[in-house]
Amino acid sequence: MTRIIAGFAGSLTLRVPRSGTRPTSDRVREAIFSALEARDALDGARVLDLYAGSGALGLEAASRGATDVVLVERAKPAAEVCRANADALLKAAKGGRRPHLRVAVRPVAAYLETAASGVDLAFIDPPYDLDEVALARDLELLAPLLATDAVVMVERSSRSPEPAWPAGIEPERRRDYGETTLWWATTAQPDLPSQPE
Template identity: 45%
Template sequence: MTRIVAGLAGGRVLKVPPKGTRPTSERVREAIFSRLEHYDLLRDTKVLDLYAGSGALGLEAASRGAREVLLVEAHKAAAGIARDNATKLGLAGVSVRCDRAEHVAGLPTSPPWDVVFLDPPYDLSNERLHDVLAALVPHVDERAVIVIERSARSGMPLLPKQWRVMTSKTYGESTVYYVEPEVPLVGYTCA
């Protein structure tokens, strides 16, 4: 059973697609959101959930105070379930788009994304994931956090040169990477 962990919709149960998706476990979602709360990145933020599946990650963000959440899922049936979950929870600012992550990642957005979740199918190659990440580069805030969940056997994702891994944590078969843009230190001089 998949449910929202905390916030306005805490404890509410989500429907999940019967096949073709791998919902992030409650334990892993709890850890992800604990870290994002530590970074103070949930209240009044703009969140993009690519490869959304049931929408659990994005809906959790909305439940915890994100002001705008876009759930993106390419598979029509899964996108329909994400839409049903969003409607059932009635959280403000949530929208669902049935589209490919590769397409939506490159679309201009204003203001830029504060948090981006990427939980692609484990068989998605690191090269294809890199293309999605590269398309996102101009559309994320300089203080954004990009959360990537991959198979522990996939190895570190290939990142655009403008980004770096802040930290990562392995939970059984999954590894979660927390990525941020590398912001140049403007005006910094060595003494």
């Protein structure tokens, strides 16, 4: 069973697609969101949840203060689950501000080619069998869309190599949780020209 862990929709049960997805475990999601809250990366954030599956990562971010979340999922049955979960989350938002939630039923690369910039937080949780070339392409398309100090989290099998980070995305750290590895990265800071003395 997958649930929203905390925030205004805490304990809300989420639907999960019958097949073709691998939901992030509660333990790993707890670790992800503890890290994000520690760096104040959620409040008011614009979020992309790529390869969304059930939408659990993006919707958890919305429950905890993200204001704009796009769930990108090309499989129609999974996208329908994302829509149902997003609707349930919005019903739980009593009063106060309601996050803006969208489901994009498109392949990730096709979505990124036309997406708006200003992304504060991107979750990339592809199927473990997605090849490294396709993941590298996704990261390359994502890089110019990122806001200053954006956070990128890539979830992979612990047997997968480190992602090929493009210019504009700077790796920070790796964390292992059994069969799952989280790769954390942020927007690369441009080199400033040296000041004359």
